Amino acid sequence: MSTAAATHDDHHDHHHAPTGLKRWLFSTNHKDIGTLYLWFSFAMFLVGGFMAMVIRAELLEPGMQFVDPEFFNQMTTVHGLVMVFGAVMPATVGLANWMIPLMIGAPDMALPRMNNWSFWILPFAFGILIFAVLMSAFGAGNPSAPNFGWTFYAPLSTKYGPASTDLFILSVHMMGISSIMGAINVVVTVFNMRAPGMTLMKMPLFVWTWLITAFLLIAVIPVLAGAVTMMLTDRHFGTSFFDAAGGGDPVLFQHVFWFFGHPEVYIMILPSFGIVSAIIPAFARKPLFGYASMVYATASIALLSFVVWAHHMFTVGMPLAGTLFFMYMTMLISVPTGVKVFNWVATMWRGSLTFELPMKWAIAFVILFTCGGLSGLMLAITPVDFQYHDTYFVVAHFHYVLVTGAIFSIFAAAYYWLPKWSGVMPSKLLGELHFWNSLISANLLFFPMHFVGLAGMPRRYADYALQFADYNFWISIGGFWFGLSQVIFLIVAIRCAMKKGEPAPAKPWDGAEGLEWEVPSPAPFHTFDTPPVIK
Amino acid sequence: MSDNQPLSVEERNKRTLKKLVIWAVAMFGFAFLMVPFYNVICDITGLNGKTSSTAATQAPEKVVADRTVTVEFITQRGDGISGEFTSETKRVKVHPGEITLVHFYATNPTGSDMVTQSIPSVTPGEAARYLHKTQCFCFDQQTLAAGERKDMPMIFYLDPEIPRHINQFTLSYTIFDVTERVAGKNNSVAVN
Numbered sequence: 116m117s118t119a120a121a122t123h124d125d126h127h128d129h130h131h132a133p134t135g136l137k138r139w140l141f142s143t144n145h146k147d148i149g150t151l152y153l154w155f156s157f158a159m160f161l162v163g164g165f166m167a168m169v170i171r172a173e174l175l176e177p178g179m180q181f182v183d184p185e186f187f188n189q190m191t192t193v194h195g196l197v198m199v200f201g202a203v204m205p206a207t208v209g210l211a212n213w214m215i216p217l218m219i220g221a222p223d224m225a226l227p228r229m230n231n232w233s234f235w236i237l238p239f240a241f242g243i244l245i246f247a248v249l250m251s252a253f254g255a256g257n258p259s260a261p262n263f264g265w266t267f268y269a270p271l272s273t274k275y276g277p278a279s280t281d282l283f284i285l286s287v288h289m290m291g292i293s294s295i296m297g298a299i300n301v302v303v304t305v306f307n308m309r310a311p312g313m314t315l316m317k318m319p320l321f322v323w324t325w326l327i328t329a330f331l332l333i334a335v336i337p338v339l340a341g342a343v344t345m346m347l348t349d350r351h352f353g354t355s356f357f358d359a360a361g362g363g364d365p366v367l368f369q370h371v372f373w374f375f376g377h378p379e380v381y382i383m384i385l386p387s388f389g390i391v392s393a394i395i396p397a398f399a400r401k402p403l404f405g406y407a408s409m410v411y412a413t414a415s416i417a418l419l420s421f422v423v424w425a426h427h428m429f430t431v432g433m434p435l436a437g438t439l440f441f442m443y444m445t446m447l448i449s450v451p452t453g454v455k456v457f458n459w460v461a462t463m464w465r466g467s468l469t470f471e472l473p474m475k476w477a478i479a480f481v482i483l484f485t486c487g488g489l490s491g492l493m494l495a496i497t498p499v500d501f502q503y504h505d506t507y508f509v510v511a512h513f514h515y516v517l518v519t520g521a522i523f524s525i526f527a528a529a530y531y532w533l534p535k536w537s538g539v540m541p542s543k544l545l546g547e548l549h550f551w552n553s554l555i556s557a558n559l560l561f562f563p564m565h566f567v568g569l570a571g572m573p574r575r576y577a578d579y580a581l582q583f584a585d586y587n588f589w590i591s592i593g594g595f596w597f598g599l600s601q602v603i604f605l606i607v608a609i610r611c612a613m614k615k616g617e618p619a620p621a622k623p624w625d626g627a628e629g630l631e632w633e634v635p636s637p638a639p640f641h642t643f644d645t646p647p648v649i650k
Numbered sequence: 651m652s653d654n655q656p657l658s659v660e661e662r663n664k665r666t667l668k669k670l671v672i673w674a675v676a677m678f679g680f681a682f683l684m685v686p687f688y689n690v691i692c693d694i695t696g697l698n699g700k701t702s703s704t705a706a707t708q709a710p711e712k713v714v715a716d717r718t719v720t721v722e723f724i725t726q727r728g729d730g731i732s733g734e735f736t737s738e739t740k741r742v743k744v745h746p747g748e749i750t751l752v753h754f755y756a757t758n759p760t761g762s763d764m765v766t767q768s769i770p771s772v773t774p775g776e777a778a779r780y781l782h783k784t785q786c787f788c789f790d791q792q793t794l795a796a797g798e799r800k801d802m803p804m805i806f807y808l809d810p811e812i813p814r815h816i817n818q819f820t821l822s823y824t825i826f827d828v829t830e831r832v833a834g835k836n837n838s839v840a841v842n
Contacts, residue, residue, distance in 0.1 A: 225659075225663045225666075225667075226663060226667065274729070295674050298670075299667060299670045299671065299674070302666065302670055303663050303666045303667055303670070306662075306666050307659055307662045307663050307666060308659065308663075333670055333673055333674050333677070334673070334677055335677070336674075336677075337674050337675070337676075337677035337678035337680075337681065338677055338678070338680065338681040338684075339681075340678055340681070341678050341679075341680075341681020341682055341684075342681060344681075345681075345682075345685075353831070356685060359728075359769045359824065359826070360728055360729070360767060360769065360824075360826035360828060360831070361828075361831065362769075364688070364692070364698050364700070366698050367684075367685065367688050367698075370684065370688060371681055371684055374681075374684065432699070432773065432774065432775055433697065434695055434696075434697065434775070434776055437695075437697070
């Protein structure tokens, strides 16, 4: 599982890294840790994807076929948790680990040992969570895995939560510690490790978006930790934060959760903005249009994300002034987001476009993320949200921004930087197959969800009314197709890791800019021991 | 590597690390600060429909005879309640400022004494701050002896200042068995 294994023959006299398992367990090298993060997140993507397949198999036809509703609920819950915390977030942390030091001309991340720790917590965190699912699937007695939805609203997760909720709480705490440490590392690296001359406003946008993401993480992951701690004490230590019988309020949970939860959705998408801001100029052969406005737009999105949380809970019964405030603030976010989309399109405008794999994914990102953004704007309108709330329309919205948004951009990043990571070009044929199959199947999978949602099909049920049968059949077909398409990427990645393919030059994309292309491909184990000269 | 810097990179890294850790810990604290903050906001705005948990001591200033507001009462049984809990009056039309008495009752068909706590909630929430109770069974825990049927009166008046657009609201009570909680035991968690 090494993309950097062949770099051992690189002659650096102070290079005495251990080999084999120890190399990975004790690694303090940002490239190795980045590789670990990326493989881990892809493994979690497949695990979470398998759960999605169970969900879509059950929903292929109306009525109950494969799993009982109780297990279905566990699948929706753990699918969400694994994809959010196990697939998307670690993938972007992996990209940050690999690319940020290369992009700013630093020899490594600022806190390499903490870097090692923040990765190695993750397999244990998800081991605990998946253990709960395995116990439920093959369980002795009747243990249920967490079954309250990934948002774990009280009192479903407190008073009515299964015993495995405590495993879930421990798991979330560990994921949180990992994320916070990863974020701290990024901030310290960006602030203190930049090569001389690399001023903040010269940094590539990927570094900027990750810096802002890191600040969001440090601000809100502790709030998530607070929420699960309150759950824990409510469950076992007699407190009543969310328990009405003891004077608490379950709605408080939703406020605390979404105070974390809304910045969290930007944590997942901001690094994607950075990725496409790197890729589009490279294949349009033009500098990014409006660099400074991109930085300010990203910062505004991050700031606004703290004052929109209640748009997830319009139906709890808020005063009119409250709903209006959150509605307008939410709509305001479309302004900086619109600036970004405009800048990407303006970068492509009259550029010498070529459509290599990373560019294909990046363009698909821009178009489909905008679709997801538009349905988000519809959801922001309070009175219509009352109709859309908790329907498949919401499911369609957040899968457009997370799958065809965040995950497509992560694939774009993978195809863009795989030559740098592995030293070989990813297979063009397989890459094309992966892209076109994913693109068509993802739209078959998620687009009809808008229609069934508007027609009133609620989320999170194992069954549905008969009139939704045809749409759901095709949604499920799209789901299986999309799931299988990802196996193609597994082959692409394994081939690169095994160095099968055309050797990559130091700069495989002729329009690409940035320090990462000044080091050879694959990137040597140690880079920028002497800081590069910034023009 | 950066020998020309007044502080070494390691030194600067440590400083930044320290600041960021403090920030993370502060945000963990902020999550808990949100609890009292939420309660204060709710008290001011009636956000969550909670009525005051203390008795109103002031008499209403006046009775607004030209307005009537319909107050509806609904009751729910929380966990551990097997007996009846209901209000004898289902709805009442009152003038703002008029003092009104309604009766609720609860039964305990079990063989042992039970401590109960009733939790009020008003829908729409904005009416909550205009509802003043001079006496309510919800202010204290009510002990129901084994087999007892207990009458639980509630006396209230509406603030004469209640906005014109509120001409109807619902007051809901949920009764909970808090015997174990009072006995100092932890809230037991249902395991399914």
